[in-house]
Amino acid sequence: MRTDSSxxxxxxxxxxxxxxxxxxxxxEGNRDTKCTVVRLDPxxxxxxxxRTKLPNEIAxxxxxxxxTLTFDHSIAxxxxxxxxxLEIVDSRALIHFIxxxxxxxxxxxxxxxxxxxxxxQPNEAVLLVSIVSSHLQxxxxxxxxxxxxxxxxxxxxxxxxxxxxxxQWLRKLDTLDLMYNKIHTLASTLQCLQQHNLVTLNLRNNQxxxxxxxxxxxxxxxxxxxxxxxxxxxxxxxxxxxxxxTLIVSHNRLKVIDFCQWDAMPTLAKISFxxxxxxxxxxxxxxxxxxxxVGFGRNKFTQVDMERFGELENLTTLDFSANxxxxxxxxxxxxxxxxxxLILSNNQAECDLSSGVAFCPLDIEFKSNVSYRTGWxxxxxxxxxxxxxxx
Numbered sequence: 456m457r458t459d460s461s462x463x464x465x466x467x468x469x470x471x472x473x474x475x476x477x478x479x480x481x482x483e484g485n486r487d488t489k490c491t492v493v494r495l496d497p498x499x500x501x502x503x504x505x506r507t508k509l510p511n512e513i514a515x516x517x518x519x520x521x522x523t524l525t526f527d528h529s530i531a532x533x534x535x536x537x538x539x540x541l542e543i544v545d546s547r548a549l550i551h552f553i554x555x556x557x558x559x560x561x562x563x564x565x566x567x568x569x570x571x572x573x574x575x576q577p578n579e580a581v582l583l584v585s586i587v588s589s590h591l592q593x594x595x596x597x598x599x600x601x602x603x604x605x606x607x608x609x610x611x612x613x614x615x616x617x618x619x620x621x622x623q624w625l626r627k628l629d630t631l632d633l634m635y636n637k638i639h640t641l642a643s644t645l646q647c648l649q650q651h652n653l654v655t656l657n658l659r660n661n662q663x664x665x666x667x668x669x670x671x672x673x674x675x676x677x678x679x680x681x682x683x684x685x686x687x688x689x690x691x692x693x694x695x696x697x698x699x700x701t702l703i704v705s706h707n708r709l710k711v712i713d714f715c716q717w718d719a720m721p722t723l724a725k726i727s728f729x730x731x732x733x734x735x736x737x738x739x740x741x742x743x744x745x746x747x748x749v750g751f752g753r754n755k756f757t758q759v760d761m762e763r764f765g766e767l768e769n770l771t772t773l774d775f776s777a778n779x780x781x782x783x784x785x786x787x788x789x790x791x792x793x794x795x796x797l798i799l800s801n802n803q804a805e806c807d808l809s810s811g812v813a814f815c816p817l818d819i820e821f822k823s824n825v826s827y828r829t830g831w832x833x834x835x836x837x838x839x840x841x842x843x844x845x846x
């Protein structure tokens with residue numbers, strides 16, 4: 456055994472009949488000891504060594520290349536009581552997982568396994584669940600047994616369906632991350648929910664096509680919703696939220712958006728519809744009066760009348776980069792008065808080059824109110840001075 460002030464390393468071998476089998480483990484750290492167990496096979500290893508040979512106080516336990524089909528009470532009971540974080544990584548044999556009620560684990564991470572079934576017994580300790588690169592096909596229903604869980608990540612799996620009614624059981628949840636799955640359907644039957652600490656709903660990189668927001672009122676309880684990198688063609692239905700601050704629907708297939716059925720959203724500050732197929736500014740965008748950032752980059756706009764943003768008095772940044780815009784029009788009587796950054800880079804305007812023009816220009820017109828003479832006549836208004844145009 457070799458002892459160091461910051462790193463302790465042990466290696467044990469156990470004999471079974473005529474063969475030599477066992478597992479390796481190492482620990483590091485002073486106050487918050489972290490231990491890693493490598494190639495543990497519970498069927499042939501002396502699990503009591505996890506208690507008797509490892510340090511008395513371990514904050515984090517990692518199993519790497521765990522060689523068992525099932526992790527359950529038979530293994531968990533051998534963990535030191537001080538373990539708050541449990542990781543199981545790079546363990547292709549693992550298929551089933553059961554977390555006992557008596558477990559004191561607060562943070563559970565399972566990554567790069569063939570896990571296809573997991574069950575959580577009623578537990579008050581768990582705060583974080585992270586399962587990445589698994590064979591799960593369903594959001595585990597037993598998540599409802601984790602009364603105090605705050606963060607759930609189920610990424611890079613085969614989940615196809617999400618019922619947001621699960622939120623009624625997860626009263627402490629603030630983040631639900633289901634990136635890189637196969638989700639094509641969202642559902643909810645609850646019309647209201649007394650839940651005010653939801654922060655992030657991440658559904659990036661899934662298979663969503665049509666969203667009827669009227670049937671999904673629970674989405675509006677989140678502060679940030681990311682629906683990017685799906686296949687969304689339609690956003691329909693009435694939508695209302697007193698909490699939503701950021702909505703990302705970039706990298707989809709939207710050809711048109713209409714906000715006329717949406718209620719006024721006093722908290723929504725940022726929206727992004729980058730990389731869609733939009734050709735015009737959505738109707739009734741004034742229903743989102745507190746927007747500060749709007750992203751329409753990489754769409755198919757050819758002309759933009761800034762009057763459509765005239766009622767957005769808090770709008771400061773507008774991104775129309777990588778479109779086909781040839782004309783932007785500002786009208787003095789109605790325009791976004793606080794706009795300070797207009798991004799028009801990488802636009803490829805379409806025009807007739809037969810007239811001898813060497814390139815297709817992007818024109819920006821400032822049309823003054825003809826009823827009286829103002830600074831707009833000589834580009835000397837406060838708005839002209841504050842606006843930065845990025846080309």
